[in-house]
Amino acid sequence: MGFKEDIKDGILSYEKEDVIEATNAGLEAGAEPFELLEVITESLAIIGDGFTNGDLFLPELIYASDCAQGAIKILEERIKSQGSVMSHKGTVVLGTVKGDLHDIGKSIVAALLIANGYQVIDLGTDVPAEKMVAAVKENNADVLGLSALLTTTAAEMENTIKLLESEGVRDAVKVMVGGGATNSNYADLIGADAYGETAVDSISIVKELMV
Amino acid sequence: MSAEGFTRNFEPLTILSERDIESIHQGALEILKETGVRFESDRALALLKANGCSVDEDLNRVRFPAKLVEECLAQCPGAFKMKGRSEKTDVVIGGDTLHFCPSPGMRTIDLDTWQQRVPTIEDNHNAVKIIDKLDTVHLAASYTPYCQLEDVPGVMLLPISAWSRMKYFSKPCRVGASQGSHVWEMMMADVVGMDVFAAMEAAPPLTWYGDAIDCAWACAERGLPVEVGCGAVMGGTGPATIAGTLVQSLAEMFAAIVMVQLINPGTGILANSFVFAQNMKTGSPAAGGIEVSLFQIAFNQLWRGRYNVPTMLGACGPSSSEIIDVQLGFEKGISASLAAASGASVINIHGGIHVELTYHPVQSIIDNDIAGLLGRYVEGIAVNENTLALDVIKDVGPIPGHYLNNIHTIKTWKKEHFQPAVSDRMAYQDWIREGQNSILENAKNKMDDMLAQYQQDPPLSDKQMDDLDRILAEAKTFYKNKGLL
Numbered sequence: 001m002g003f004k005e006d007i008k009d010g011i012l013s014y015e016k017e018d019v020i021e022a023t024n025a026g027l028e029a030g031a032e033p034f035e036l037l038e039v040i041t042e043s044l045a046i047i048g049d050g051f052t053n054g055d056l057f058l059p060e061l062i063y064a065s066d067c068a069q070g071a072i073k074i075l076e077e078r079i080k081s082q083g084s085v086m087s088h089k090g091t092v093v094l095g096t097v098k099g100d101l102h103d104i105g106k107s108i109v110a111a112l113l114i115a116n117g118y119q120v121i122d123l124g125t126d127v128p129a130e131k132m133v134a135a136v137k138e139n140n141a142d143v144l145g146l147s148a149l150l151t152t153t154a155a156e157m158e159n160t161i162k163l164l165e166s167e168g169v170r171d172a173v174k175v176m177v178g179g180g181a182t183n184s185n186y187a188d189l190i191g192a193d194a195y196g197e198t199a200v201d202s203i204s205i206v207k208e209l210m211v
Numbered sequence: 212m213s214a215e216g217f218t219r220n221f222e223p224l225t226i227l228s229e230r231d232i233e234s235i236h237q238g239a240l241e242i243l244k245e246t247g248v249r250f251e252s253d254r255a256l257a258l259l260k261a262n263g264c265s266v267d268e269d270l271n272r273v274r275f276p277a278k279l280v281e282e283c284l285a286q287c288p289g290a291f292k293m294k295g296r297s298e299k300t301d302v303v304i305g306g307d308t309l310h311f312c313p314s315p316g317m318r319t320i321d322l323d324t325w326q327q328r329v330p331t332i333e334d335n336h337n338a339v340k341i342i343d344k345l346d347t348v349h350l351a352a353s354y355t356p357y358c359q360l361e362d363v364p365g366v367m368l369l370p371i372s373a374w375s376r377m378k379y380f381s382k383p384c385r386v387g388a389s390q391g392s393h394v395w396e397m398m399m400a401d402v403v404g405m406d407v408f409a410a411m412e413a414a415p416p417l418t419w420y421g422d423a424i425d426c427a428w429a430c431a432e433r434g435l436p437v438e439v440g441c442g443a444v445m446g447g448t449g450p451a452t453i454a455g456t457l458v459q460s461l462a463e464m465f466a467a468i469v470m471v472q473l474i475n476p477g478t479g480i481l482a483n484s485f486v487f488a489q490n491m492k493t494g495s496p497a498a499g500g501i502e503v504s505l506f507q508i509a510f511n512q513l514w515r516g517r518y519n520v521p522t523m524l525g526a527c528g529p530s531s532s533e534i535i536d537v538q539l540g541f542e543k544g545i546s547a548s549l550a551a552a553s554g555a556s557v558i559n560i561h562g563g564i565h566v567e568l569t570y571h572p573v574q575s576i577i578d579n580d581i582a583g584l585l586g587r588y589v590e591g592i593a594v595n596e597n598t599l600a601l602d603v604i605k606d607v608g609p610i611p612g613h614y615l616n617n618i619h620t621i622k623t624w625k626k627e628h629f630q631p632a633v634s635d636r637m638a639y640q641d642w643i644r645e646g647q648n649s650i651l652e653n654a655k656n657k658m659d660d661m662l663a664q665y666q667q668d669p670p671l672s673d674k675q676m677d678d679l680d681r682i683l684a685e686a687k688t689f690y691k692n693k694g695l696l
Contacts, residue, residue, distance in 0.1 A: 014618060014621050016618070057624075058615055059615055059616075059617075059620040059621045060621055062615050062616040063616055063617070063618060063621050101610045103610075103611045103613055107615065107616060108615075124611060126611070197640040198638055198640050198641060200641075
């Protein structure tokens with residue numbers, strides 16, 4: 001039982017190595033990966049709630065989700081090796097579009113979605129449309145989130161959506177956009193499914209898009 | 212944040228040259244020697260005469276030899292401790308530490324119509340409960356926060372004010388000084404186990420009245436600190452020039468300090484300035500003026516630097532604005548910032564609105580943000596291996612690296628970055644969605660929450676509460692028998 005507490009304590013006190021160590025210890029002791037995943041999800045929910053009600057701030061939110069991600073990867077591999085598939089509330093591919101190096105807004109969205117139980121594939125910044133579409137296909141993503149801060153790079157969002165169409169996967173994935181260069185009119189114009197004004201909006205948007 | 216206050220980690224702002232300081236100091240000694248100061252107290256006159264002062268009994272005028280003044284100034288400690296109702300609220304005033312104190316007002320104010328209203332005793336209790344729970348309030352003056360209460364005759368104001376504070380305020384309080392009120396206030400403080408300090412505030416120009424002297428005498432005899440205050444209005448009860456009012460204020464305060472140190476050598480002194488400029492259109496004090504700040508910077512430099520005596524700046528809290536608005540914000544903000552930068556030990560800021568006429572607990576909650584911000588300011592910039600963050604900068608590297616997902620950020624940001632409680636820091640979209648509240652609405656909501664959650668800490672026993680009521684009743688009987696009620 002101790003390792004479950006250790007995983008939770010590690011996430012809540014932002015000790016990345018402790019979380020990994022306790023996860024490995026749990027697996028070695030014969031714990032089911034799914035029950036450890038449940039502890040991680042519960043702990044992240046505490047962090048997510050803390051952020052939403054103002055007790056915790058962005059550094060804590062993002063770092064706690066980083067702590068959890070390391071352990072989730074270990075569990076994911078174990079589940080795969082057992083021949084099972086990891087279940088999620090949904091899979092979201094995120095990226096800042098080509099030519100744009102702004103990472104923070106997109107990383108906040110990633111952390112919030114992870115804290116709310118989604119699998120997040122974060123492709124980072126300066127991501128070409130081809131890479132976005134490939135990740136959508138490979139991960140069978142439910143939602144693709146595109147970020148752009150610069151008005152000069154926002155056009156890349158439209159290119160990405162067009163590529164989804166020409167590759168025949170546009171109907172299989174919902175597209176949400178956000179970032180300083182975007183607004184709801186622009187989202188409509190380029191054929192996105194949703195626009196988020198703030199990072200926190202992404203939680204309810206993804207939930208609605210998944211219905 | 213706690214009663215420990217905020218530690219200043221850099222040299223304070225100064226404004227006077229060494230020559231300026233010497234000219235002002237020598238000027239004050241010259242006034243004390245040639246003009247002297249009026250003391251309305253036979254026992255003070257006798258004490259000063261017995262210690263080498265020249266006393267004119269017909270005019271109650273005391274002239275001071277420079278040597279005695281210098282000796283008594285040297286006896287003032289650079290810092291002193293006062294006990295609150297529990298260890299958490301004990302304070303050590305002086306040294307490199309900054310504390311904050313509320314800024315009282317005569318009346319309260321309606322936040323919708325901005326009309327003034329005489330507060331009730333219940334208003335006083337509520338306002339006291341709020342400052343009790345504000346982290347950046349560390350002590351309180353007498354008549355805090357209201358200097359007038361509905362259906363309370365003037366002579367009972369200070370006893371009732373103290374009775375309200377002793378019940379709902381856990382931090383050290385000032386006592387007096389009117390009609391011997393310090394006697395009842397000190398008895399009440401003994402009931403709750405709190406240290407008090409005396410209000411000895413000059414009546415400028417160059418006069419000390421009996422109430423202030425009696426209050427200081429009672430505290431000094433018991434080894435309790437004495438706040439020695441100057442409150443000239445520049446151009447009215449003091450010269451229009453800042454340097455002239457500094458000279459006069461020092462002369463008044465030196466005279467008081469000589470008396471206090473003769474009563475009990477080593478008594479803690481808190482040098483208070485509530486000097487304002489004269490509003491030459493209305494005749495009332497002009498709060499919020501930059502000349503008041505210039506006076507205060509020099510006051511800090513003289514008392515902290517030349518005499519090593521802690522300072523209290525009582526003129527930072529009020530503004531000349533009638534309402535809670537931009538003028539109030541910039542006048543209080545600039546005045547308190549310069550006071551903090553120049554090394555004040557205590558800044559009176561919380562709750563004061565128009566001159567010393569109005570006070571509101573909502574403003575005290577807003578001022579908690581100002582005080583917290585200034586507290587962070589005086590703590591300065593820590594430069595060490597951890598804060599230089601060389602390893603972190605190397606690790607993060609250029610874009611797309613960032614610091615928001617770094618453990619160094621989690622471990623350092625809360626100490627480095629001040630977080631206001633009610634100032635608007637929302638994203639525009641969230642602000643629109645949540646009702647477009649300004650700091651004023653945020654502070655009103657906070658006040659309601661704080662009052663709903665208020666608990667005495669530590670709680671007072673039924674006996675302590677009864678004893679406070681009994682002492683108040685005794686005060687009432689006393690003043691009735693004296694024909695003052």
